[in-house]
Amino acid sequence: MMEQLTRSGNEAAALGAKLSRAEVIAAYPITPSTFIVEYLAQYIADGELKAKLINVESEHSAMSACIGASLAGARTFTATSSQGLALMHEMLHWAVGARTPVVMAVGNRALAPPWNLYANHQDSIAQRDTGWIEFYCENNQEVLDTIIQAYKVAEDKRVLLPAMVCLDGFILTHTRERVDVPPQDAVDEYLPPYRPEHFVIDFDRPLTENVIVTPAWYMEYQYQLEVAMRNAREVIREANRDFAKKFNRDWGGLVDSYFMEDAEVAIMAMGTIAGTARVAVREMRKAGHKVGLIKLRAFRPFPIEEIRKLGSQLKVLAVIDRNCVFGSGGASCIEAQSALYSIPNRPKVLGFIAGLGGKDVGVESIKYILNKALKVSETGRVEREVEWVNLVGGE
Amino acid sequence: MAQQYKSWKDLPIGAVVPGGTCYLNKTGTWRVSKPVLDRSKCTKCLLCWIYCPDVAIAFDEENIGIDYDYCKGCGICANECPVGAIKMVEEVESQ
Amino acid sequence: MMPSKVVPLKEISRVELVSKGHNGCPGCGMCISLRQALKGLGKNTVLAIPAGCVPVVAGGPLPLAGLSVPTILCSFDATGAFIAGIEAALDLKGRKKGVNVVGFAGDGGTADIGIQALSGAFERRHDIIYICYDNEAYMNTGIQRSGTTPYGAWTTTTPVGSLKHFKRESKKDMPRIVAAHNPRYVATASIAFPGDFIGKIKRATELGGPSYIHVHSPCPVGWRFPPDKTIEIARLAVLTGMWRLFEIEDGQYRLTLKVPKRKPVAEYLKLQGRFRHLTPADIEEIQREVDKLWEAQPA
Numbered sequence: 001m002m003e004q005l006t007r008s009g010n011e012a013a014a015l016g017a018k019l020s021r022a023e024v025i026a027a028y029p030i031t032p033s034t035f036i037v038e039y040l041a042q043y044i045a046d047g048e049l050k051a052k053l054i055n056v057e058s059e060h061s062a063m064s065a066c067i068g069a070s071l072a073g074a075r076t077f078t079a080t081s082s083q084g085l086a087l088m089h090e091m092l093h094w095a096v097g098a099r100t101p102v103v104m105a106v107g108n109r110a111l112a113p114p115w116n117l118y119a120n121h122q123d124s125i126a127q128r129d130t131g132w133i134e135f136y137c138e139n140n141q142e143v144l145d146t147i148i149q150a151y152k153v154a155e156d157k158r159v160l161l162p163a164m165v166c167l168d169g170f171i172l173t174h175t176r177e178r179v180d181v182p183p184q185d186a187v188d189e190y191l192p193p194y195r196p197e198h199f200v201i202d203f204d205r206p207l208t209e210n211v212i213v214t215p216a217w218y219m220e221y222q223y224q225l226e227v228a229m230r231n232a233r234e235v236i237r238e239a240n241r242d243f244a245k246k247f248n249r250d251w252g253g254l255v256d257s258y259f260m261e262d263a264e265v266a267i268m269a270m271g272t273i274a275g276t277a278r279v280a281v282r283e284m285r286k287a288g289h290k291v292g293l294i295k296l297r298a299f300r301p302f303p304i305e306e307i308r309k310l311g312s313q314l315k316v317l318a319v320i321d322r323n324c325v326f327g328s329g330g331a332s333c334i335e336a337q338s339a340l341y342s343i344p345n346r347p348k349v350l351g352f353i354a355g356l357g358g359k360d361v362g363v364e365s366i367k368y369i370l371n372k373a374l375k376v377s378e379t380g381r382v383e384r385e386v387e388w389v390n391l392v393g394g395e
Numbered sequence: 396m397a398q399q400y401k402s403w404k405d406l407p408i409g410a411v412v413p414g415g416t417c418y419l420n421k422t423g424t425w426r427v428s429k430p431v432l433d434r435s436k437c438t439k440c441l442l443c444w445i446y447c448p449d450v451a452i453a454f455d456e457e458n459i460g461i462d463y464d465y466c467k468g469c470g471i472c473a474n475e476c477p478v479g480a481i482k483m484v485e486e487v488e489s490q
Numbered sequence: 491m492m493p494s495k496v497v498p499l500k501e502i503s504r505v506e507l508v509s510k511g512h513n514g515c516p517g518c519g520m521c522i523s524l525r526q527a528l529k530g531l532g533k534n535t536v537l538a539i540p541a542g543c544v545p546v547v548a549g550g551p552l553p554l555a556g557l558s559v560p561t562i563l564c565s566f567d568a569t570g571a572f573i574a575g576i577e578a579a580l581d582l583k584g585r586k587k588g589v590n591v592v593g594f595a596g597d598g599g600t601a602d603i604g605i606q607a608l609s610g611a612f613e614r615r616h617d618i619i620y621i622c623y624d625n626e627a628y629m630n631t632g633i634q635r636s637g638t639t640p641y642g643a644w645t646t647t648t649p650v651g652s653l654k655h656f657k658r659e660s661k662k663d664m665p666r667i668v669a670a671h672n673p674r675y676v677a678t679a680s681i682a683f684p685g686d687f688i689g690k691i692k693r694a695t696e697l698g699g700p701s702y703i704h705v706h707s708p709c710p711v712g713w714r715f716p717p718d719k720t721i722e723i724a725r726l727a728v729l730t731g732m733w734r735l736f737e738i739e740d741g742q743y744r745l746t747l748k749v750p751k752r753k754p755v756a757e758y759l760k761l762q763g764r765f766r767h768l769t770p771a772d773i774e775e776i777q778r779e780v781d782k783l784w785e786a787q788p789a
Contacts, residue, residue, distance in 0.1 A: 024578045026571075052578040056571060057610030064568035064607065068538065068575025071562055073583060076575075094565055099409040160408065198408040201560045201580070203534050203589075206414040210563040211550030213410055220403035221410065399553065412550070415558035420511035441499045445684045446721050448521035450510040465510040469517035469710075470718030483718070 007179040009172030012140040013079060013105040013165065014039030015179070016147025018049045019187040020103070022077035023194075024069035026054040026062045028084060031117050032169040033107030036079035059084035063091035063102070070100035071209060072201060075151065075194040078102065081169060082109035085123045089130070095162040096131030096225060098210060099198055101154030102162040103147060108271065108322075109169040110357040118358020119168040121270065121323040125299070125331045131225050133163035133232055134300040136270035140177040142251055143167050145243065146297075148187055149251075152239040155194050158231040168272045168322075170358065182247050190246050229301045236298055254303035256295040259285055260310055263292030265373045268307075269320045270296045270332060273354070273361050277320070280366035291370050296332055304339045311340045314347035318373040320366075320389075322355045329353070329386040348382050354389040365389055418465075422449065426468035428483045430461055436480035443472035443481060493744055494677065494693035494737055496685040503529045512547040512556040517717020519707035519724065521547055522681040523623045524594065527705070528559065529684075530691025531619075535559045535590040536580070538573050540604060541566035542596035543630045544623075569593040569600075570607035573618045577699075581617070590619055590695050597624040597638040600704075601664045612671040617699040619691075622664060625709035633712040637662035640732070642776055643764045645712070650767045660779070668702040669738050675701035677737035677746070681708075682725035686746055690737060697739070706733045714763020726758040731780045734787070755780055 007015065013036045017025070027037040043049035052069075056062045059080050066076040080088065085106060095102050110120035124134055135150060137143045143165065150163040167173055199209045213221060237253040244250035256274075259281050260266060269277050274295035284291045294310055294317075296303070311317055317340070321330020328334060333351035340346045352369050355361040369389065376382055388395055400406055437459055444452045444459065451466035452459065461472075473481040507528035514521040520543045528535065537559050539548055548556045549563045564572040573593045580586040595604055600622040611618060627645045628634040635645040641660045644650050648657040669676045674697045679687035687705060694701035708724050710717040727733035728747060732755055735747040755777045759765040768776075 023582050024575060026575060026578075050582070052582045054574055054578055054614065056574070057606060057613070061568055061571035061574075061607045061610055064565060064571035065575030065578070068562065068564070068572035069579035070575075072536070072576040072579035074579035076579075090565060091568065097409070199411045199562075201536055201585070203560065206533075206558050206560045207411050208414045208549055208555035208557060208561040208563070209409055209411045211410045211412055211552050211555050212545060212563075213550065213552045217400070217406060217552055220400075220406055223403045224406065224408065407553075410550075410552060412553045412555050414555045414561060415507075415509040417509045417511040417513075417554040417556045419554060420513070422511055422513070425516065441502075445499060445502060445526065446522060446681075448514060448516075448518045448525070448720070449512070450506050450508055450525065462510065467516040469720070470716070471517055471721055474718040475721050 005179065006176040007140055008035065008174055008176050009140045009143050009167045010035035010107070010174070011039055012144040012179050013147055013167065015181055016144040017077040018043050019182065019184060020148050020151045020191055021075060022051055023074040024052045024054065024066065024076045025078065026056050026065035026069070027078045027080065028056050028059045028062050030081045030084040032109055032173040033079045033081045033105060035173070036105050059087045060091055063088045063095060066102045067091065067095050067098055067100045070102055071098060071199050073196055076102045077104070079105040079107065081107040082111055082123045085127065086111060089127065092127055092130040092132055099160040100162060101151070101160055103150045103154055104162070104164045105147065106164050106166045107169045107173040108166050116357040117169065119171050119322065119355065120357050121166070124164060124166050125323040128300055128331060131161060131229065132300060133161055133298065134166060135163065135298055136166045136296065137172065138272060138275045138295060140172055140179050141249070143172060144179055144181070145247070145249055145251060148191060149239045149243055152191055153232060153235050156235045159228050159235050160198070161228050161232065166271065171272045186246060190243065232301045233303065252295070252297060254298040255306045256297055257310060258293040258295065260292035260294065262290055264290040264314060265316045265370065265377050266292040266294050266310070266314050267318050267320065267366060267370055268294040268296055268332065268336060270299060271322065273320055273322060276361060276363055277366045280363045280370060283363070284367060284370055289374060299332060302335045302339065307336055307339045308343050311347055312343050312345055315377040316350060316373040317347045318350045318352060318369050320352045320354050320369065324353050324356065348376055350376060350382065351386040352389050353386065359390060421464050422467050423464045426466060426486055428468050428470065428485050429463060429466065430468070430470065430473050430481045431484050432459065432461060433480045434458070436478050438478055440477060442475050442477065446471050446475050494689040494746065497688045497692065498685060502684065502688055503532065505533065507533060507558045508547065509556050509558065514543070514547045515711055517710040517720045519681055519709055519720050520544065520623045520625060522720065523705045523707045526681060526684045526687050527594065527621055527691055530688035531590050531592060531695065533559055534588055535592055536576055537561045538564045538569055538576065538593050540564050540569045540595050540599040542599050544594055546630065566599055567603040568607045569595045569604050570611035570620065574611045574614065574616045577616045577618050586617065591617065593618065593620045595622055597622060597626060598628045598636040601637040601662045609671065612668060612673050612700045615700055619694045619699055619701045619703070622704045623707040624704055625707045625712060627712050629709050629712045638664060641779070642768055642772055644767060655767060665702065665704045672741060673700040673702060674698060675737065675739050677703045678733065678735055679703055679705040680724050680728050680733060680735060681705060682721050682728065683735065683747065686735060712764070715761055719761060723758065723761055726753065726761065729753045730755045730758040731784055732758050
């Protein structure tokens with residue numbers, strides 16, 4: 001029997017880590033992800049989770065402790081947001097190079113100044129070049145399920161990279177939804193214990209990790225990371241398939257598509273905006289428009305094949321980004337443009353920046369974007385490549 | 396040495412290698428002057444051994460010896476020897 | 491309090507956990523401190539070493555490595571957090587008994603960029619040993635001042651010029667900063683006194699953590715002296731009172747080497763090029779400071 005209750009995104013993330021049997025958790029408080037660690041602390045205090053919680057003095061140390069613990073053979077977990085993630089930046093690179101499959105929940109929040117605690121993907125998007133796998137979740141169930149899948153992917157010998165699971169600050173972290181909690185034994189079957197092979201502490205055969213590498217070999221080490229990230233694409237698909245088989249929930253792998261079979265115009269979004277977009281797409285379909293939704297679930301590795309396949313049938317792809325690459329456009333829009341550029345019948349791509357710092361992105365906003373895209377599909381003319389949506393005062 | 400790798404595929408993940416292998420690196424070539432031990436004066440007090448930064452002094456029940464394959468010629472042993480049993484000699488002279 | 495025992499030379503372990511053939515500079519004080527420390531720690535030691543001079547000895551270049559204990563090269567700023575994570579993982583896995591989890595970091599990695607992670611790890615009372623080898627500047631990057639560079643010293647970032655001269659601030663007192671965390675054990679050591687140093691390491695391993703040992707490690711390159719003088723200078727630092735050997739076990743302070751008649755500090759300073767510019771008045775000032783320190787602290 002599945003336990004069914006309403007849970008916040010933070011609780012779902014904590015349950016995901018608990019069910020994954022995280023062994024060392026090192027974290028520092030930051031709104032809106034703090035509750036994740038509070039829940040885990042309580043599970044440990046109640047004897048429900050056998051783990052060590054290190055209440056570190058900074059996020060930088062949180063990630064450092066996770067890397068040390070992972071190298072010492074433990075499954076590790078942490079959670080953070082915004083400034084905390086930015087402070088971790090150095091160690092994010094480190095976790096990748098050390099090949100430590102740390103899993104981290106990120107409660108997406110805007111970066112200061114000015115101070116703002118609400119949903120914004122800039123914090124995790126700014127980490128896109130560190131070599132971390134990045135998942136974005138649409139709802140709390142997906143948060144729980146994706147944490148478990150993230151371990152499966154991160155610890156796979158073909159990958160061995162850390163993974164972050166992103167959930168929109170407050171919209172998911174502090175909102176309760178129905179979440180089915182899978183039974184522990186089923187999760188144990190899906191996710192066996194972590195057994196690192198590349199570095200083990202053996203006093204009779206001592207190893208040294210992370211030795212100095214001359215220019216002759218550094219590039220080759222970077223290529224190993226590139227291969228690992230490429231491998232992650234198939235491993236994510238596999239992990240999703242196996243998960244769907246076992247738990248009867250299919251999140252689509254790298255992307256989830258909705259009404260895409262015959263769509264001519266589509267919207268692409270990450271996180272909770274994808275949930276709102278479903279409603280808008282459904283309503284526009286009722287009104288007779290051939291529109292669909294591509295939910296970007298994995299931003300790293302970027303699902304190039306999926307986007308090309310889905311994009312090749314489209315006339316227009318409208319991409320919503322809850323982030324901004326200043327002076328350019330939204331990060332996922334740039335990625336989509338890059339992925340689509342070399343296919344024969346590429347669609348027009350429109351970029352929309354929306355929802356920064358928790359600004360509401362409602363069904364009407366999505367419809368506005370879809371109508372813009374429909375108009376471009378009729379005229380074939382792109383007047384504006386990047387538009388800031390719901391901007392007070394206009395552009 | 397590093398030449399053993401033919402491809403990026405051969406590189407150990409995470410740059411993890413067996414420890415204690417740098418003896419393959421013969422640092423004796425760095426030396427400008429070399430310590431020479433006069434065994435008749437040596438009292439086997441072991442100060443030269445414990446002060447050597449390069450693990451280039453070894454001893455057993457009978458003898459103390461300098462490992463010239465690794466000695467970088469810093470001269471700490473000669474400076475610290477309480478009975479003056481170690482003298483530094485220019486490499487060129489000693490050959 | 492059980493005082494640490496000076497280990498006689500004949501009883502010091504003959505096992506060499508630092509491999510010969512490493513790339514440390516000739517006469518390197520850090521290399522001596524690392525070798526002596528590992529003689530006290532033994533093979534059941536996991537070592538985390540941040541950026542600095544140690545990786546030159548311990549880590550490569552690929553495929554070579556210098557140490558015969560499990561070693562992790564960690565980031566400059568987070569040695570304390572790395573060893574906290576390692577310790578937690580080994581504890582959880584039931585592998586901690588008889589194992590020393592050790593951070594071995596330079597003065598910059600300890601007193602400056604790494605002090606936060608160190609402080610956090612000591613406040614949380616992890617079972618760790620943290621050893622700081624103090625060569626009193628950023629040596630591996632080319633002799634820049636650190637928080638533990640002493641007053642009066644030339645470095646490349648505290649140069650001697652016509653308008654400004656040398657470092658004007660005194661040495662950050664790391665052992666006392668760590669002691670303020672009330673750890674199990676804090677000690678200072680010198681590579682010129684290996685029996686005392688190794689005895690303190692052994693005491694730290696017996697006590698369980700957190701323990702901190704700060705070992706004074708002269709650097710011929712950065713301090714501007716011939717490489718054969720490394721030990722002589724280390725010894726003079728102690729005999730002049732510029733470096734004091736003590737231990738604090740569970741809050742109990744003990745001077746471990748009594749210096750009945752301190753030599754003038756000039757004897758220590760004059761051997762080093764980094765103090766070459768000091769005037770007799772500057773030296774007198776340093777002497778006064780040292781005298782004051784010895785009067786203020788218990789013998």
